[in-house]
Amino acid sequence: MNTITANELKTKGIASIDTALKAQEEAIISVRGKGRYVVMDMETYNRLRVCELEAALYQARREIAEGQGTEESVDAHIARVQNLEP
Secondary structure (H helix, E strand, O other), X not given: OEEEEHHHHHHHOHHHHHHHHHHOOEEEEEEOOEEEEEEEOHHHHHHHHHHHXXXXXXXXXXXXXXXXXXOOOHHHHXXXXXXXXX
């Protein structure tokens, strides 16, 4: 994965990100020699979000199939969630 230093980002700005993303979908921004952030274009980000949402849906369906789900009204759900707060 391409790495952009914080100093390069400071001096070259968004051009350093554009250059890094031409070669790969993501780039690491390093601060004092350590990877600190990851940048990507919106298309890659949106694809990852869809994958994350599909994984959550799969997990929810699996839990329901295993009998771990709870069927309740919206009001009952809100009351139950509020009771979980410390």
